[in-house]
Structures are given as structure tokens and as C-alpha cells.
Amino acid sequence: MGFELDDIAFAFAGRPVLDGVSLALEGGRFHGIVGPNGCGKTTLVDLLCRYRRPLRGAIRLGGRRLPDWPRRQLAREIALVPQNFYINFPFTVRDVVMMGRHPYIPRFGSPSAHDVETVERVLAEAGVAGMAGRLVTELSGGERQRVVFARALAQDTPVLVLDEATSNLDVGHAVRLLGLAADQVRHQGRTAIGVFQDLNQAAAWCDRLVFMRDGRVAAAGPTADVLTPETIESVFGVRARVFFEPFSNALQVAFRSQDA
Amino acid sequence: MPNDLSPTAPRPPLRLRNTTALQLTLLAVLLTGLLVVATGLGFIRIPAADVLRVVAGRLTGDPDWVRGMNDIFPVVVLDVRLPRILTAALVGGGLAMSGVVFQGILLNPLADPYTLGVSAGAAFGAALAILLNLGALGSASVPLFAFAGAAATLAAVVYLSSAEGLSSNSLILSGIIVASILSAGISFLKYVADEQVAVIIFWLMGSFASKSWGDVALAGASTAAGLGVFLVFAREMNLMSLGPQMAASLGVDTRRVTLTLLVTASLVAAVCVSVAGIIGFVGLLVPHLMRLVVGPDNRRLVPASLLAGALLLLAADTLTRAVLPAEVPIGVLTALIGGPFFCYVFRRQQSARRVW
Numbered sequence: 261m262g263f264e265l266d267d268i269a270f271a272f273a274g275r276p277v278l279d280g281v282s283l284a285l286e287g288g289r290f291h292g293i294v295g296p297n298g299c300g301k302t303t304l305v306d307l308l309c310r311y312r313r314p315l316r317g318a319i320r321l322g323g324r325r326l327p328d329w330p331r332r333q334l335a336r337e338i339a340l341v342p343q344n345f346y347i348n349f350p351f352t353v354r355d356v357v358m359m360g361r362h363p364y365i366p367r368f369g370s371p372s373a374h375d376v377e378t379v380e381r382v383l384a385e386a387g388v389a390g391m392a393g394r395l396v397t398e399l400s401g402g403e404r405q406r407v408v409f410a411r412a413l414a415q416d417t418p419v420l421v422l423d424e425a426t427s428n429l430d431v432g433h434a435v436r437l438l439g440l441a442a443d444q445v446r447h448q449g450r451t452a453i454g455v456f457q458d459l460n461q462a463a464a465w466c467d468r469l470v471f472m473r474d475g476r477v478a479a480a481g482p483t484a485d486v487l488t489p490e491t492i493e494s495v496f497g498v499r500a501r502v503f504f505e506p507f508s509n510a511l512q513v514a515f516r517s518q519d520a
Numbered sequence: 521m522p523n524d525l526s527p528t529a530p531r532p533p534l535r536l537r538n539t540t541a542l543q544l545t546l547l548a549v550l551l552t553g554l555l556v557v558a559t560g561l562g563f564i565r566i567p568a569a570d571v572l573r574v575v576a577g578r579l580t581g582d583p584d585w586v587r588g589m590n591d592i593f594p595v596v597v598l599d600v601r602l603p604r605i606l607t608a609a610l611v612g613g614g615l616a617m618s619g620v621v622f623q624g625i626l627l628n629p630l631a632d633p634y635t636l637g638v639s640a641g642a643a644f645g646a647a648l649a650i651l652l653n654l655g656a657l658g659s660a661s662v663p664l665f666a667f668a669g670a671a672a673t674l675a676a677v678v679y680l681s682s683a684e685g686l687s688s689n690s691l692i693l694s695g696i697i698v699a700s701i702l703s704a705g706i707s708f709l710k711y712v713a714d715e716q717v718a719v720i721i722f723w724l725m726g727s728f729a730s731k732s733w734g735d736v737a738l739a740g741a742s743t744a745a746g747l748g749v750f751l752v753f754a755r756e757m758n759l760m761s762l763g764p765q766m767a768a769s770l771g772v773d774t775r776r777v778t779l780t781l782l783v784t785a786s787l788v789a790a791v792c793v794s795v796a797g798i799i800g801f802v803g804l805l806v807p808h809l810m811r812l813v814v815g816p817d818n819r820r821l822v823p824a825s826l827l828a829g830a831l832l833l834l835a836a837d838t839l840t841r842a843v844l845p846a847e848v849p850i851g852v853l854t855a856l857i858g859g860p861f862f863c864y865v866f867r868r869q870q871s872a873r874r875v876w
Contacts, residue, residue, distance in 0.1 A: 335771030
């Protein structure tokens, strides 16, 4: 299931954040969105998840305009791991992951055997089974982020949106969770869309990259085509070298200090 | 570190539900017991058995139940005490339940049923009615003005914060702004009220004295309606505690749920205030206490708080009515008892989390 964005604009309090973004995020791929701070990456994610509405333009998911999707059905299509999250009340980790099953449980119904099974499987996959009975309010930031990731996996959707979903994770857990998302893309035909700060992380996991600058798309396409020193310098203003790294079997980027 | 002895064992959902059922049953039994005992207490002591006989006689319409009993007992129980006692219980339950919703939706542990200015609006309406001597038009006019004031305040606060999409911060801030304007208005009304000022102050402090079956019906209807709405949206309320963005991504219409729940909770609180005056602390304290007992899941927290709030306010009202040598205004009493107790619980909770 893919997205098509047609001439999207968005503004906060009159300050334009996105202006004329047109993009095709095709299904069955791992898309990376990169760009400098404040270039509109998170706003784009909010628009894709219909948390905000664009001022102009249309977003289609699977050919159908986002506003035409019933809320509950959309929640069975897109799962989000947000950048900022807070959980204010002492729910257990298992309770929070079970919340990912909300779109499937009738209003006064109880979780089905399948819901319980999915939650247990996801707890194990995301490596949080060992803390399933603990209170989320007592976890560290990284642990909480893994729980939120597991909650999104429990939603079991064709599209997974990751907004800097591994920013608080150690490298072991980051590789494990992004690997999980990449597996789902490769073997189950799902779609992943991730916002990344770290270009090397984006390069290692994503088939496609979207470079954004000042609320516009600066470059978009297959990673091998758009991840170039020229694009990086024009978007981020740093000198870079792009090379194939055989151990990770991916393109990687090296940077040089401006003074050197 | 928190204790984490058997974290991998899946929690048995069935037993958990039984535990909750047990806790709720226990609260319900305690409340029923207190209702009976409280009805017997007062200037004229009535044995619990006689209280039950009077109630049974009334419910069945069979005069055999009250045969051979002091003639005054049925009058005291049915006409004097039960209306006051039931009103106190219903108002306590309504305020506590409404507090759960406010804390859950505004994601703020300091929120209570009066956060959106309902109490200030009701106080202003009541003060105005008293000042204009509208009591002469019928005993319902002061509560009616109080409710109108509360509802108008709620509308103003929701209008003010709707530009920012009803975010928690904008709602709380709008509530504070509107309430502070109104309290200046109340001060002015008191200033120009002359001898009426005592009536206004007395009303503001809250009381269950001379409540009628009409008050019981009103408080009962609004609390029951509130309970229904809160239970329907209990799971959405759980999801809202993950923040609006995540709740939205799980298919929750956050704006509609926020508006429905806050307006309902405010209206329940407004009816409570109109009936009984401004009674603080029940709506703040009980949700916190019950969260410690039954956990944060609103499907359990709402009914548990309803029962515990009823228990607490009835106990407080019985204390001031039948135990203390002179009647202390109920609003003052709840704050005097509730405040220090809250400090104790708060402090204990903090030290449990202390890491140094």
C-alpha cells in the first residue's frame, strides 16, 4: 500500500512548513525521509497519518484520499511510532502493547485469542517480553521507545511510519527493530516510511530516500541514485563522501569537518 | 529498580478481572453498609434493622414491615435523612468520576472537575441569584442559576481553547483565565451584597442540609448518565493517555472524544455543584487513590471512583451531620480531611520513587 502526495502545503501560525510537496511513496519499499532540523519531516509524518490536514493538495493511500478513509479502517492500515511520546499513567508494558490491537477489538468486546497471541509474539520480537509486567512509567527512555515500537507492530498494519523511532535506542536494539521493519517490507510486502537524522542509518535500511529542505523535496529516488555528495552538500551544507561498505552491504557516508 | 520478579509470566486476565470484581464488590458492600448506618445516626438514633424495615416497607408498600415501630422512624428515614444521604453519595460519586475523566483527558494529575471553571461559573450564577433575591421565585432558582453559570463558563472555555484544537494546555489555561475573571466578579457581588453576603458565602461552602428527593433524582440522573458515557469511552480514554497523536493513529477521533468526555464530566460536576455547592478535593483525591488500588485502566477506574467517591463524601457528611458537636460546612470538612491525607499519599508515592 503506497502513498501519493500531490502539491501538499502546510503552515503553522502562518509560517509555511511544507510548500508544494509532491511525492510517490510506493508500496512494498522502505522509504527514508532525511533533511535538516525544521525542514518539515515530522509535519509530513503527521499529514501521512492524518493527524493534521494539509492546507492544500491531496494525499492518497492506496489510491483513496485520506479524508475518505474511515478512522478505524485507517488505523488498520497505518501504524505510527512517534518521535515524542509520553505515557502518563502506570499501565503495564503488556497493556500498552495491547492498545495496538484497539482497531480490531469491538467497543465492548474483549481481546480475542488472536489479539493475545499477536501481543505475545510482538513482545518477543521486539525484545520487550522480559519487561511485559513492568509499569511503563518506570522504564528508561530507550525501553519505553521499544515498547512504543512493539505497540505499533501489534497494530499489524500494511504501512509502518517511524518518526525517528530509534533515536533513544542503543545500536543493538536499533539494528534489531529496524531489521524487523525491513524484514516485513522484504518478505511480507509491507511499506515502511522512516524519518532519520542519521544518514548512514537511512542509507543502510532504506531502498528509497527523500531529501527535504525548507519544506520542499530536494531529491527523491532510489538510494543509490540520490545519495550523492552533491545532494548532501546542497541539503545539509556539509562535505561528504559516499562509498559502498561491503560489511553492511550498503552505501555509507563519511563527513569532513568544514575547517579541515 | 522496581521489583521485577516474574516479568515473563503472562498475566492471567481472568484472575485480574476477578480481583477487580472483588474490589468493586467490596466497595459496593461498604457503601451499602455505610448508607444503612448513616441513616440510623443522628439526633434520633434508629437501629439498622429498623432502617432496613422502613426501606423495605416503602419499597414493597406492605405496612407489616413497620408495624410496632416508633411512628417517627419512617418519617425521619424517608423524609429527612435518606434524601440528604443519597444526595451526598451521588454527588461524591459524580465528582470523583468526573475527576477521573479530567485527569485522564487533560493528562494532568492536578486536574479536577473544576479545572474548566465550572465551580467559578456556578458560584457566580448562584451569587447573582442570591443577590437579586431570586430565591423568592422558588427554591430551584439558585441551583438553576448556578447550573446556567457553570454551563456558560464551560462554553466560553471550550470556545477559547478550540482555536488550538482543544489541547490540554489551552483548555487548562482558558479555564484559569475565565475562572479568575469570574472570581473577581464573585468578589464584586459579595462586596455589593451587604447582608446577603453571608448567604452567598454559606452557599459557596456547600451543604447537604435539607436536600429533597428532587435533588436525589437530579444528582442520580446526571451521575448515571455520566457513568454511561464514561464507560462507553473508557477504552478511548486509556488510549488518550498515550497522547493525542498516538490515540489518533489508533483510530480515536481525539477531538470528538475530548469534547464529549470533558463536556459530560463538566455537566456532571455542574449538577453536583448546583445541588450541593462547591465541594473540593473529592474529585482530585479519589481518582488518585483509586488509581493506586485498581490501576489506571478507566474501565475499572471509573466505577471504582464512583463508589469510593460516594463512600468518602457520605462519610464526611455523616461526620458533620451526626458525629461532630456542630455542623461544619461540608466543603471545608472535605478539604480539611482530604488535604493532609492527600499530602501523605503524595509524599509516600514520591519517596517510593526516590532514587538517591
